[in-house]
Amino acid sequence: MRPDYQLSQLDVLESEAIHIIREVAAEFERPALLFSGGKDSVVMLALARRAFWPARIPFPVMHVDTGHNFPEVLEFRDRQVAGLGVRLVVASVQESIDAGRVSEETGRHPSRNRLQTVTLLDAIEQHGFDALFGGARRDEEKARAKERVFSFRDEFGQWDPKNQRPELWNLYNTRLRRGEHIRVFPLSNWTELDVWCYIEREGLEVPSIYFAHQRRVFERDGLLLADSPYLARGQDEPAFTATVRYRTVGDMTCTGAVESTAATVPEVIAEVAATRITERGQTRADDRTSEAAMEDRKREGYF
């Protein structure tokens, strides 16, 4: 702490996020925190822990399980949740498929990415959640750059980017009608580098796949995808072993790895600080469909 009462950017971001998390706990009946096991949700969960310390986190954690997750991440999720004593709600895309709510994509590059929206919205309705914390950041993607911290969703779970509530100072409008909900993004003002610097400063654990490891991969559309039973490789897509790490953690079918030797948090920070490509641009097949792919999915109720 400096004598002129100036906080570091990480302290300011931490205070802002804790304020947001407490506001949700104070004003909503049934909030839940969306936890993917990715670094952003790890930071969000740590902030929730700090916001209510020494009390327990007063809301459950929800994971939307596509059935195509990295096993390392599921193991990590279960360990984190057990350690914090929070309740875990798993919403399963496989169950949505089995129940006939959605059908599996066909074609050469099927993905369950888009199917998650239905599973998520069904779970929100089933559990009566009125607020969901998400780890999205505004620096990730241009539609997100315009989204509010408290982002209103109508009874169909839809986002209307042209009709967002003005958000001034740190005053958030939390009023809802039955069936509507709010997505809350406490990390809105964090960048990828801020997230990693906070992980380093607080000594937070993240899944092992964020660090360099050997993996069987193949190349598709410039992305390195994991060779797994969930993805059919074409004849022209030979698998090979590479030293890689993941910059984002999502579904195995659409999350690409990057070639990297960064094996520790400081090495990852050095790599992130020097990179010239955005994390989603480098690792997400789901954003490549069109210029407004994220906006279109968000309108339907995506994360």
Added chain:
Amino acid sequence: MDMLRFATAGSVDDGKSTLIGRLLYDSKQVFADQLEAVERTSRDRGEEYTNLALLTDGLRAEREQGITIDVAYRYFATPRRKFIIADTPGHIQYTRNMVTGASTADLAVVLVDARNGLTEQSRRHAFLTALLRVPHLVLAVNKMDLVGYSAEVFDRICAEFSAFATRLDIGDLTFVPISALHGDNVVERSASMPWYDGPSLLHHLEHVHIASDRNLIDVRFPVQYVVRPQAATDAALHDYRGYAGQVAGGVIKPGDEVLHLPSGFSTTVRRIEAAGTDVPEAFPPMSVTLLLDDDVDISRGDMICRPHNRPNAAQDVDAMVCWMSAEQALARRSRLVVKHTSRTVKAIVTDLQYRIDVNTLHRDASADRLSLNEIGRARLRLTQPIFCDPYARNRATGGFILIDEASNATVGAGMITEAS
């Protein structure tokens, strides 16, 4: 590293997007894939140059119509500071968006086109900056290359703006002559304007002193949440009762005598916790938990302050209101919900004193309503008191939002001028 939040105001014509693009690009915050996407789109549209506005205009409708609709937030950092840009659209129909972006800004950059000098729009931007009490204002006189880098043109615009600014309450005013297109005085000092001896825009953003902008005098702690562990097994936590919130003013230390509102009871701060660990002091904008010596009945919406420095406990407030709803207007007898710090109360508009013309600053006392994007001074009667200060003294305890009870929409923002 500390952080500066700044808002940019001006239209595409003034070169605002080019300026932001230049700041991001020159500080290496535009990524290769983003630039590639923008170049591709520019090419597809048959534009002859890479349109950097596409970097900030993220929504489908914005891209289709070539306009900025909403506040976009952009991030970049230099070794000295992290910056958050609230990029706000310039046209009058987006006044509410500029008000939104300015509400949290430490600094505002208002752009003018050197060829046109001050316009109605630049006066409006300066007025809104002053109204929202953004502590620092930079008038960036852009397109200096198109006026032959003339010192005379720059001086004339500065003089005209200074004369206008004396009618406003602007804390710190800086003028920078730039050419966003060529990069003059944006990141590096320009060789084309040897007569200018001030810093480049980025240098100013990196060095402007913001620590003293916060109110570190009046202790204000709006209670946001009461932390009560339910762990009956842990005896140490049995009596734990912490009051969580974000410090809105002053410096609080353990041992300080504090006063609780509305009860008026005094007690002492025993400990202060931040993110789970003890800290020696708390000041804005820290989120902390206070532990107090005496068992006082305190809940969300209450205020903790110092015994001899209290906020107003007001049920009648006069405020400058910016109206943000297209569906309805503000008028006498309008019934609304006020959210102020952590307290939410009902309100009725008892008077509309005047509407202000945001271009000329003319006050129209005959106005009977405020429509979308209009600003005026109104008086509100509240069902319960709020603990507030004039907005000029403290942005956190002087600002509030207005919510329509029927639609749940945020329909306005208020800045308290007087309270009783």
